[in-house]
Amino acid sequence: MNTPTTIPQMIENHRDSLLADWLQEQATIGSQRLLISDAELRQQCLDFLRLLQEATASGGMKDMNSPQWDRVKELLESVATSRAQQGFSPTEVATFVFSLKKPLFGRLRQDIRDVENLGREIWAGTEMIDRLGLYTAEVYQKARDETISRQQAEMLELSTPVVNLWEGILALPLIGTLDSSRTQVVMETLLQKIVDTGSTVAIIDITGVPTVDTLVAQHLLKTVTAARLMGADCIISGIRPQIAQTIVHLGVELGDVATKASLADAFQLALKRAGLEIRRPAASALAGED
Amino acid sequence: MQLEPRKPAVVRDQVLPLKSDADVVQARQAVRRAAEELKFNLVEQTKIVTAASELARNTLLHGRGGTMKVEFVADLSRRGLRLTFEDRGPGIADISRALQDGFSTADGLGLGLPGARRLMSEFDIQSKLGEGTRVTVVRWKP
Amino acid sequence: MDRIPILRMGECLLVTIQVDMHDQLALALQDDLTSAITKQRTRAVLIDISALVMVDSFIGRMLANISAMSKILDAETVVVGMQPAVAITLVELGLQLPGVRTALNVDQGMKLLRRALRAT
Structure with missing residues (x-):
């Protein structure tokens, strides 16, 4: 994969339509709207697109453990943690990231005429989104575990009468x-x-x-x-x-x-x-x- | 391939000299203030300050003086205090032995390193003969 | 150099440690106290550490040394008022101070000293 990816450029060019499609996609898939306000969801998506664009533009998609990706991870962490507290299911949380695939790949199909090129971009995009989705699920799990251990700690304090x-x-x-x-x-x-x-x-x-x-x-x-x-x-x-x-x-x-x-x-x-x-x-x- | 968690981010840091007995006291007090600010409970604060005191004394006595860095770090959903003690002293020949209870070279009880390790969540020591020693400890707050 | 004051109260030498001690100050206290025991011919020493927010291995060793030295000089030492957080930390550090007599507060420490002196 020596050819630079067009994904950052694509996000920049189509940010508004991508955002609209992505929000639409999330609305059709899930029950998320009940638990989170439209404005909040919109802001999270907008932030994510912006940070994703920055990360792919500066760091590329090859090494997602490089510091360039830290801000994307940080945003996903805050999304996953807040949703864990709001009572989202693991699937709903991971869907936040996975639902971006369809709109993203749709744009790529429109922009790239060369089949070989298109295949390569879609594959790179799939890998990237899968990893981000799994990362989100993992953070969610961790946040849940922490909630449980915090509750246990609170109960402990009650259970030691001297x-x-x-x-x-x-x-x-x-x-x-x-x-x-x-x-x-x-x-x-x-x-x-x-x-x-x-x-x-x-x-x-x-x-x-x-x-x-x-x-x-x-x-x-x-x-x-x-x-x-x-x-x-x-x-x-x-x-x-x-x-x-x-x-x-x-x-x-x-x-x-x-x-x-x-x-x-x-x-x-x-x-x-x-x-x-x-x-x-x-x-x-x-x-x-x- | 799985994505690794972010490296803990440094929120703030401060470097203090460890050249004298009085510096050790200053270092302890700086660590106490930092631990208070991070809202560690009293027992945790005491453990952190005590570990800092042991390590600062080590740096002074065995490392012929050096520095202590105090850092507020944060990762996923935890915050913590990271302390780094660095000297350019003679270094430690046998690290695993230095980490055993009761091993001491400077007329101490030999509890400095192993004791500090027990008091903190994470402990790391790097040492090269003739170049110096760096001990890094972290205490996480859930 | 500043020093930690040693007070005489009846039969007893009384030391209240209130400052965050550096190592030299701890060593000086050890010297001062042992010479005060001989000079003033006392057989009881009470060290109040209730204001100490930290005891590391160095200060711990000083307390153990004072206890052992005063015993040789035919005096009893009791360390009073160690805070729970300090005690937990000392145990975790690996210091159990086996030869040191302890009491919860000055009152109980005095009682302990009187009983110990009657017994010898």
């Missing part, structure tokens, strides 16, 4: 699967609460945690270490037999971290460390009630 069991004693009952990012949030919430309440003991209860992998075990240990650096002790309670086995098999050193079978046992230990104890009222005091 409770004050007694003056100076906190408990963090963990329920459900612990992954890296959740453990991170849990850790930060707990440590902040330790400072806010001036608590010297924190019980991390993992009765409700089905499994623990190396990473999670290490995160728990990091939490315990960070708490110790701040001047508070942690007790881990509710370790199930399977989890105890996993911890040993994984070779995770719990070191001198206090562990207790149940939250109740851990609470007792915490009280003891604080110099408190729970006692039944003396027998004589109860005798009169029979």
